[in-house]
Amino acid sequence: MHNEPTPTDPTDSTDSTAQEIRTLATSVVYADDWTTLRRDDIERADGSRGTYAYLDKRDFALIIPAENGGFHLVEEYRYPLGRRGWSFPQGGFPHDESGTADELARIELAQETGLRAATMIHLGAFAAGHGSTNQYCQSYIATGLTPGPTDLEPEELGLVHEWLPRDRFEKMITEGLIIDDSTLAAYALLLLAEKRGEIVLA
Numbered sequence: 001m002h003n004e005p006t007p008t009d010p011t012d013s014t015d016s017t018a019q020e021i022r023t024l025a026t027s028v029v030y031a032d033d034w035t036t037l038r039r040d041d042i043e044r045a046d047g048s049r050g051t052y053a054y055l056d057k058r059d060f061a062l063i064i065p066a067e068n069g070g071f072h073l074v075e076e077y078r079y080p081l082g083r084r085g086w087s088f089p090q091g092g093f094p095h096d097e098s099g100t101a102d103e104l105a106r107i108e109l110a111q112e113t114g115l116r117a118a119t120m121i122h123l124g125a126f127a128a129g130h131g132s133t134n135q136y137c138q139s140y141i142a143t144g145l146t147p148g149p150t151d152l153e154p155e156e157l158g159l160v161h162e163w164l165p166r167d168r169f170e171k172m173i174t175e176g177l178i179i180d181d182s183t184l185a186a187y188a189l190l191l192l193a194e195k196r197g198e199i200v201l202a
Contacts, residue, residue: 020045021052029053033095057135060092060128061105062186065115065142066201070165072145073178074112077158086172087180088187089113090137101138109142111151113161118144121199123189128182139186141199 024041031037036056043049065072065088075086089112093104102120109115123139152159164172172178193199 024049034092055129055133055135057133058092059101059125059136059138060090061101061108062088062090062137062139062182063105063109063117063120063142064088064123064140064186064190065109065113065117065145067143067145068163069202070163071169072113072115072161072163073169075160075162076156085180086178087183090182102140105138105140105142110148111153112156112159114148114150115142116146116148117142118146123186123193126182126185126189137182137185139182139189141190141193141201143201 022043024043026038026040029037029039034057037053038056039051039053041049042052071088073086074089075084077084089109091104091108091111093099099107102122105120106117109117119142121141121143123141125136125138128135128137150161169178173184178184190199194201
């Protein structure tokens with residue numbers, strides 16, 4: 001797992017990894033087991049100075065559990081939005097736990113759905129809110145699923161797990177029932193992997 005963008009060609013003048021904003025100082029405004037709010041004093045490329053506040057968060061894993069021409073999704077209440085919403089299973093390690101992205105993906109899949117996957121393929125990583133956090137999402141496709149018990153956290157009280165056919169999943173996107181950005185981004189990575197012939201789902 002990482003919090004750095006993928007390096008690009010150093011000879012490319014449009015290299016997005018070049019540091020255009022310099023950090024002069026950083027301070028923690030708030031911190032808990034899951035997130036840290038930082039406020040940095042910065043200097044821009046033109047010499048002007050200012051501040052930038054952002055969430056310092058560890059990477060998380062998202063899993064697309066696929067079988068029988070459809071996907072397993074979860075629905076839960078999202079407090080910042082004040083509503084329930086459907087998404088693929090996802091989550092991160094608490095502050096006192098660590099491991100690989102693959103281990104995290106398997107843990108989150110089992111916790112939220114009870115499913116265990118025989119095969120877990122990494123689809124890719126993407127920034128999850130690049131204007132407000134340094135967090136990345138590591139996305140996976142899980143197949144060869146076996147049911148088992150769930151192990152929900154207190155924050156997941158009321159979580160519902162359901163299998164949906166793929167056409168219904170896509171219709172829910174157009175209906176505004178699936179609005180989770182990470183779910184949509186991971187599905188785009190899956191579509192591209194299928195287009196390249198790297199993944200074939202039954």
